[in-house]
Amino acid sequence: MGILSTARVKSPWLLHFDCGSCNGCDIEILAALTPFYDIERFGIVNMGNPKHADVLLVTGPANHRNYRVLRNLYDQMPDPKGVIVVGTCGCTGGVFHNCPNVLGGIDKVIPVDVYVPGCAARPEAIIDAVVLALGKLKAYGK
């Protein structure tokens, strides 16, 4: 493994976007940032800025109201980047899947790399998903 892919794996910066979630999954994401899980051990930092982020964490179903914002955030992230969907709503639309204002899963708007099902997803599952997304960053350019 080259020095660049090592660095990519060792320092994934996260961007968290709530696409209309009930906040259940968002609370679980924030739980992973607390001293109990302390994800900064792995160099993971929560960035509020898409231009600095490597991994996009999305919660909630894609809807007509904010899918443009979601696509805009995705486009502002420089390559290589990964997208993780947290929670059942983001994976498929969940309980909202037939609502007239909901498009469905996040993958209707942007390409998704890792799906984390669960209502809400556990912090351990979210950390596991970030590790899986790192596989994509590691393989970038090869």
Place this chain on the structure above:
Amino acid sequence: MSTGWLIGSAVIAVIVAPLIGGLLRGIDRKLTAHMQGRIGPPIIQPFYDVIKLLGKKPMVAGRAQLVFAYAFLALIVTAVVFFALRQDLLVVLFILFFGSLCLPIGALSVKSPYSQLGGHRELLQFLAYEPILLLAAIPIALKSGGFPIANIFEYGQPLLPDLWLSFIALFIALAIVMRKSPFDISGSEHAHQELVRGVITEYSGPYLALIEIGHWYEMVLLLSILGLFWVVGSLWWLSIIIALGSWFIMLIVDNINARLTWSWMLKFAWGAGVTLVALNILFINLGWM
């Protein structure tokens, strides 16, 4: 001191300064994590971050920004070289100011509200610390007999006993330059949401890496200026202890303080910092120090 030796030390400074700066940043993050009851990232984490950023796809909001990102690094490296060559302290400070000014100008060249807000606040920070740094050069020159840094080495006596007022003022200035709490008002360290990353919001990928490396140089340079207060003969190692001690105190100040407003910062920097230096100059002229 021979010319060859000086040029050698300048080359070593350019190579070693970012390594020391990066390690200090890593230790900073580790100690901060421990103070918050966390384990924290490995000490070499800043190097992983910078290498990763260098490998990201370049994305810019405007070409002017690129010029200022490169100029920021180039001018600060120039200031480090001038310092290592023991040139005029005023020249070193002015090159440093010019370099630091590139960051807000680059930020203001982009029409992003976060970048604009951060750029304006960075200019206010500049306004707060610049008078202290410039004025602090005067008592040093009064004592050592001139602005060249070489004079301080030839002076033969430690500066700190006579210039401790200026030292405290420089410490305040250093905290503002390093954007540590309570002075991290222009670009918050941990992406506080109201201004995202402020002045560096629009710099991304390799250009953010350049700015990060520039900050490492800047930190080492400013700590070296604090170290100048005790560089005499066999006790030269005290300067390293003074520099690292100040850095550690700043870390504690950073961790026990919240971010404060720019108006408070201006009042504090001008009220406390400039007054301390002015008193120092007065006391030297009266012959009390």
